[in-house]
Amino acid sequence: MNDSSCRRLLSTPNRWLYILHLYLDNLVYVVQHNVMTQMPEKTEIEMQLLRCPKINEEKFLYYTQKSQKAQTYSNFGPCEALLKSRLANLLGVEVSCTTLGSSATSLLQIACELCCGDSESRSADITGYFPNFSFFSTFSVAHLSRAKIKWYDLTLGTYMPAVADLPHNPKFIYLTVPFGSERILEYFQFAKSTDSYVIIDAAACLPTIIHKKIKLTQIPKNVIIVFSLHATKLINSGEGGLMVFGQEIPQHAQNLTNFGLNHQRIQFWPRAYNAKMSEFNAAAGLTSLDDSKSNISKILSAKKKAEQIGLSYGIKFFTDVASPTLTLHVLAENASLIMKETQTKFPLRQWWGLNKQEPEKFPVSQKLYDSLLGVPFDWECVDDYFPTLCEYLSQK
């Protein structure tokens, strides 16, 4: 748009049109450059860092009509209730032991709050143990939790806490399951060995668990598990999360997503948020769940293909090569350096971060950070770019 047409638009009622034009221009830029493609500035081959399966519009409309009929768009409406009961059913748990929320991060925050106890009875000396290498939200959750934070190093191979770093029974221990691993039952085993509450951040694991038909019926009484329904997950609601909790966990997680209101609408738990799931997100989640089988089979066959190509170049993969996740990791020698050198060729990511204080105390975390490299997994065009990517990585 040139200067004179700008002036014409701004001097008439059309200025709203101009503002809308700027807004849309900006939105298109953001979508193209940051959100959808997550591409570095210049790449030589067309590919996406990850590709979210499409949300079927007809099905989405079908579900949103339920909300339309009820004229309810938030506050635990029909789609939210249906999504919760379908997920509980698939996981083999009671609906009353589950809560949906606006994101995994908000539910993880709420999980810490549940473990710490309400403000009246809360001791000033509550300790929470957190992993030193984890997804970025772990560090925000830890710092907002108001617990005394103790960091622990991980154990190579299992990703469990290094036992030496857990000298006492703290109020809670926060575990993060790496990149959609199916090993959730091992985390249950760990939880049974401690008197502390255990929060399991299994953000990327829901599709794997559903695909493998793993049931959470035996969830230990001291455990809270949180899954993400973010668009980077194969089963997703755009933004959203699911919490499943054991019998000993205070049962008011859902109230904490709704300003801490109790059933009489009295604000009984003031340390609470608005972290409810909207009907639109729930409708998208139901649609995504309907399509999950066919998407899982597409993702898994593309991963198999990627693995075969990679192996022929001597590339070693992390276990997510066999999981229905939208991300893919290779084992590298120095992930940060490869990232730096490769930005203009391929979109790479280190999906997890480190707590950077006292790095000498956390050698395994550092090693894992350096050895896991998120590579583009564009499952619609593996044949087009994966051989070139693997050839490049094999020379690093």
Ligand SMILES: Cc1ncc(COP(=O)(O)O)c(C=O)c1O
């Ligand atoms: C391990 C882990 N925890 C937490 C999150 C945050 O999930 P959300 O975006 O739903 O808050 C993610 C997101 O990818 C994750 O991978």
